[in-house]
Amino acid sequence: MSARLHPSLYILPGVTFLSAAAALALEIAIVRLGAPYVGQALAPWSAAIVSVLLGLACGHMLGGLVGGARASVHRLRVSLALAWFFAGLTAMAVPLLVAPVIDALSGDQEPGRLAVLGLSALVFPASVAAGLSLPVALRLCVKIADGVRPGRLAVLLAASATGSVAGTAMAGFVLLETVGAIGLAKGIGGLWIALALVILPWQELRQPLRLLALLPVAVATLLMLRPVVGKACWTETRYTCIQIIDKTLGNDGLLRVMALDEGLHSLSDRDNPTRLHLGYAALVDVLARPAFIGQPAPRALVIGGGGATLPRAWAQLQPPVRSTVAELDRRVAAEAADMMWADSPNIRTIVGDGRAVLRSLKHEPLFNVVLMDAYRSHSVPAHLVSREFNAEVARHLATSGVFLSNVIDRYESLHLVASVAATLRQTFPVVDVWITDADGAGMTNAVVAAWPNAAQASRPPQVTVDVTRWNASEAVHTEQVVWRRFDAAELARQRGLCTIVLTDDWAPVDRLLAGRPVCNTVQGDRPASP
Structure with missing residues (x-):
């Protein structure tokens, strides 16, 4: 043929x-x-x-x-x-x-x-x-x-x-x-x-x-x-599966949950924007408030907006905090405004990578609070935890301000938390790690706080906050959680943790998040694992 x-x-x-x-x-x-x-x-x-x-x-x-x-x-x-x-x-x-x-x-x-x-x-x-x-x-x-x-x-x-x-x-x-x-x-x-x-x-x-x-x-x-x-998605984007779930509160209240892929990201109270139902969010609010006090026009930068619960709460303060939110996913930003009630004129959302957005703000006034909240339960953007990134944050932060990072890590190891804190100590003179002993095992939140001015640091030994919890067999209920403060170096010594300085060139965050340490056991710029 x-x-x-x-x-x-x-x-x-x-x-x-x-x-x-x-x-x-x-x-x-x-x-x-x-x-x-x-x-x-x-x-x-x-x-x-x-x-x-x-x-x-x-x-x-x-x-x-x-x-x-x-x-x-x-x-x-x-x-x-x-x-x-x-x-x-x-x-x-x-x-x-x-x-x-x-x-x-x-x-x-x-x-x-x-x-x-x-x-x-x-x-x-x-x-x-x-x-x-x-x-x-x-x-x-x-x-x-x-x-x-x-x-x-x-x-x-x-x-x-x-x-x-x-x-x-x-x-x-x-x-x-x-x-x-x-x-x-x-x-x-x-x-x-x-x-x-x-x-x-x-x-x-x-x-x-x-x-x-x-x-x-x-x-x-x-x-x-x-x-x-x-797990059904409310909507799906090129970056994430967005799930929106409603929970009934007392007195006909409504709590709306935003989950991104495998992790719960935001809880927003329809009727009470300043009520923060997640433990880490409540702690961040406590640590951030002193930086806003006395400022005629307080400003915050939130990297990783999600449901924008904290910017929504801060917009209710007097004077209101003007928040700039860097959110990578356009659809997540839209759902935050439409479904999570974060549509305040005091919230400006810029769609883009957090570090790129930070660089684009070089001509704007300094921020009183910078919050890094772009972590997930099983992933960490390495370029947002490096020493170079921290230096960029410091250039955009007022001397009386605070840089707060919500870090998700394994409670039994905290290798990632310790290295994030050690890296921040390269740039900031005062670095604290806040953890709670309520979880005991598995994945947990830790908040790392860094201040450019030691005299302005808010460092109570512990903070008690109300959190909202539920499971398949229980109605929504409130519990008290105690957050305890540790100096970054003290925490590493107490737990015998290896710490490394994370850089743009080398940041083994996936290994640390998996609970496998990386220690300084050899000479040279790059540590080796034991």
């Missing part, structure tokens, strides 16, 4: 492009699907990349065996179709399996490395099938053209590479915000099913086989329609 007339020769670059796009889009989908459980730290991203690339590599090797020298055009097309049918069905099943896999590998504990590995392994089968398609498509091109045509093979390889780029870009910049992570995974599966239907040699199949080929379509339809059980 003439290669010039064979329709498959024209179809192959297109289907190869789309298959490669689907494979890389699935990598992004699995990270976003798992984010409500394990966050979006370096480990989930690395595990997803390894799983997809390893699957593609295994698929390439398997495809070389399938597309052997004796394989006919008919067999090659059927092999491609089977691979894409398998990839499509396994991709569609991924959203249904995320919650059960996380639960099975975590038990009663916080999801750890095993859960992250199990999550990433969900996309391995589809990646193997997708990887198989490229060598089979190359062999099919050679077979149809009756010989090696370097130009045609180059087109297929280029289609695969550009498809990978296009899939990554479309998933990250367009599709996640449009259809969400579940819709993205199901759409990827549907695309592979469609590619299988396109490449099948329908005219050469007997009637029973044609009917059998429709079975994957029926299964895919069932998977598409089946609801996913797990």
Whole structure:
């Protein structure tokens, strides 16, 4: 048959492009699907990349065996179709399996490395099938053209590479915000099913086989329609899964909860903006108030706005505090104003990375309070805890002000907290760490306070605040929590903690957050782990 007339020769670059796009889009989908459980730290991203690339590599090797020298055009097309049918069905099943896999590998504990590995392994089968398609498509091109045509093979390889780029870009910049992570995974599966239907040699199949080929379509339809059980998003963005939950308070009050991915971020009281229901927020308010007193026009900078609960509370003071909020996610900022009642004229939200926003404010008056609240339960933006970042904060902070950081760490280790505090001591003369003994284990909040002027520092030995709590079997109730102050160096000595200075060049925050210390055991600028 003439290669010039064979329709498959024209179809192959297109289907190869789309298959490669689907494979890389699935990598992004699995990270976003798992984010409500394990966050979006370096480990989930690395595990997803390894799983997809390893699957593609295994698929390439398997495809070389399938597309052997004796394989006919008919067999090659059927092999491609089977691979894409398998990839499509396994991709569609991924959203249904995320919650059960996380639960099975975590038990009663916080999801750890095993859960992250199990999550990433969900996309391995589809990646193997997708990887198989490229060598089979190359062999099919050679077979149809009756010989090696370097130009045609180059087109297929280029289609695969550009498809990978296009899939990554479309998933990250367009599709996640449009259809969400579940819709993205199901759409990827549907695309592979469609590619299988396109490449099948329908005219050469007997009637029973044609009917059998429709079975994957029926299964895919069932998977598409089946609801996913797990953490449902109020809305999903390219950065996070936003969950909004309402809790009833006494006297017909309403408490609104904003959760971002795996962590509860903000609690806003509809009727009483100054009532701060989260323990760390109440403590931050106590430590920040002295910096506002006596200022004719107090100003605050909040990096990591979330539900903007504190800026909303501070806007009620007299005189009102004018807060500048740096929020990376435009949708989170919009939900804070619309759903969390943070729409005060005294709150200005700038959408962008906290450090970039900080640099853009160089010509503005100094802030009385800077709050760093961009941490998540399983991830830390390393460029927002470095010595260089702290120096930038100091340049924007009034001498009578305070820099407060809400740090999430493991209570039993506090390695990250200790290193954040040690890094702040490179810039600020007075640094305190506030922790509570109410949690005892697991992940907890710590507040690190740094003052540029020791005479202006607010340093009570302890602070008692009211916090709001609930669980599945209890109504919303109030408890008292005692925060205790430790000098940063004193805390490290008491607990025998290793501390390092975090820099833009080197900040192993994921290791510290995992509870694994990094200690100064060798000479040189970069410490080594024990």
